[in-house]
Amino acid sequence: MVQSSKATVAPVASDVLGRIGNLETRLARTAREIDAAQAVRYRVFVEEMNAQLPADAMRRQRDIDSWDSICDHLLVLDRSLEGDSEDQIVGTYRLLRQDVAMANGGFYSSSEFDIDALLARHPEKRFMELGRSCVLPEYRTKRTVELLWQGNWAYSLKHGMNAMFGCASFPGIRPEQHALALSFLYHNVIAKDEWAVGALPSLARTMDLMPVEAVNSKKALMALPPLIKGYLRLGAMVGSTAVVDHAFNTTDVLIVLPIASISDRYVNYYGADAGRFAS
Known part of the structure; x- marks a missing residue:
């Protein structure tokens, strides 16, 4: 795909999806806001996590790829900060609906995981991909985190989604450094049967690094990245194999979250109509 800095924007009518104190969440309304979100991603992925982006992205100090042009960009803004809305963006998520993805070359996650096989088993369901999650x-x-999930939940309801999925990452490119956490995921929350999905065969790395009897669940949960832990609380499953992403300096797993599997506790918390933090 050709790298592009263009991106779709949400109409102002989409407005605010939620507020907590000075923080609010909504979709990006302008190309300038998307550019600012890409700058936040650069700060987190490159300056903090040492990702290696293409030369143009490094020169512009923006995390940009071709999927930006077809995704909606969920933002968290701190309204107490001075400046325009672009100066107030402190977190972002990238959202891609299945109908949009299929009309534009597919999902980002398909470059690492066998998403096509998963979709083929659910022709009646509508999927959305979550990606590029980061917070300053x-x-x-x-x-x-609650506002980001408020935004995701409201967006999925608005568009009639049946399932979410997306890559989630461990820092570094040595899976064995995360043997406890990866083995915990493998033995406890692997997606099975109709939801089973794995990495592309040429990229697949085992997550079964420790026998089940050697896995201390309490310690494993503490070792999980907060984003993955949050997905599990919601009721998510994980693909059966991992992928090493050398460019982003991460070890990736695939999160799979059918809407019907989301814990009642969280549906009740955010509201069946996503009204918990709505303005």
Whole structure:
């Protein structure tokens, strides 16, 4: 695919999806806001996590790829900060609906995982991909995470989605450094049967690095990245194999979350109509 800096924008009518205190979440309304979100992604993925992006992206100090042009961009903004809305973006998620993806070359996750096989088993369901999740360090709090999920939940309801999926990452490119956490996922929350999915065969790395009796669940949960832990609380499953992403300096797993599997506790918390934090 050709790299592009263009991106779709949400109409102003989409408006705010939720608020907690000074923080609010909504879809990006302008190309300038998407550019600012790409700058936040650069700060997190490159400056903090040492990702290696294409030369043009590094020069522009923006995390940009061709999927940006077809995705909706969910933002968290801190309205107490001075400046325009572009200066207030502290977190972002990239959302891609199946109908849009299929009309534009497919999902980002398909470059690592066998998404086509998963979709083929569910022709009646509508999927959406979650990606490029990041929050600036000083905003990595429960409130920010809750707003991101408020936005995801409201978006999925608005568009009639049946399932979410997306890559989630461990830092570094040595899976054995995460043997406990990966083995915990493998033995406890692997997607099975109709939801089974794995990495592309040429990229697949085993997650079965420790026998089940050697896995201390409490320690494993503590070792999980917060984003993955949050997905599990919602009721997510994980693909059966991992992928090493050398460009982003990460070890990736695939999260699979059928809407029907989301814990009643969280549906009740955010509201069956996504009204919990709605403005």
